[in-house]
Amino acid sequence: MPRFLSMIRIDEQNLTPDTPFPADFNDRMGALMEEITKAGVMLDTAGLLPTSEGTRVTWSGGKLSYTDGPFTETKEVVGGYALMQCKDKDEALEWTKRFLEIHPENWTVGAELRQLDGS
Numbered sequence: 001m002p003r004f005l006s007m008i009r010i011d012e013q014n015l016t017p018d019t020p021f022p023a024d025f026n027d028r029m030g031a032l033m034e035e036i037t038k039a040g041v042m043l044d045t046a047g048l049l050p051t052s053e054g055t056r057v058t059w060s061g062g063k064l065s066y067t068d069g070p071f072t073e074t075k076e077v078v079g080g081y082a083l084m085q086c087k088d089k090d091e092a093l094e095w096t097k098r099f100l101e102i103h104p105e106n107w108t109v110g111a112e113l114r115q116l117d118g119s
Contacts, residue, residue, distance in 0.1 A: 003043065003085050003119040004092035006099070009110040010079035012051060012070070021104075028102045036095055040085070047080040076110070089115065 036042045048054075051069035058065045071077065082099065086092040096111045103109050 001085050001087060001119075002089075002092075003083060003116040004089070005114050005116060006082040006084065006092070006096045007078045007112045007114070008047075008080040008082070008099075009076045009112060011075055011108055012077050012079070013075065015079075015107065015109070019107075025102070025104070032098060032102060036084070041091075041095060043083040043085055045080070045082040048078060051077050079109075089113070 033042070033045070051071045051074070054069040054071070056067040056069075056071065058067070082096075084092055084095060086095070092113055092115075096113050100109055100111060
């Protein structure tokens with residue numbers, strides 16, 4: 001069964017760690033996570049720490065370079081991920097859609113869905 005990686009994209013400039021969550025957000029997200037886990041779809045998921053705590057490692061011209069965050073030149077960053085095992089891309093898109101719809105309407109949160117090679 002194919003595996004898909006859903007990379008959750010956020011605008012770190014406008015969605016900071018102190019952005020308040022709606023009171024029922026955790027309950028709705030918890031219910032979806034329970035449902036997707038019981039369906040045998042979710043293999044792993046997590047949010048990521050802000051880019052201010054990250055490091056980019058680049059290989060160029062035969063040399064490595066390191067750049068510590070925050071990465072201010074980047075508007076959108078990957079803020080989390082979900083690794084899912086689904087029957088096809090349509091199912092993976094449906095779970096990704098449901099995940100995004102839990103977020104408040106005034107937020108801008110996106111996802112990039114990619115199938116793992118060889119799965």
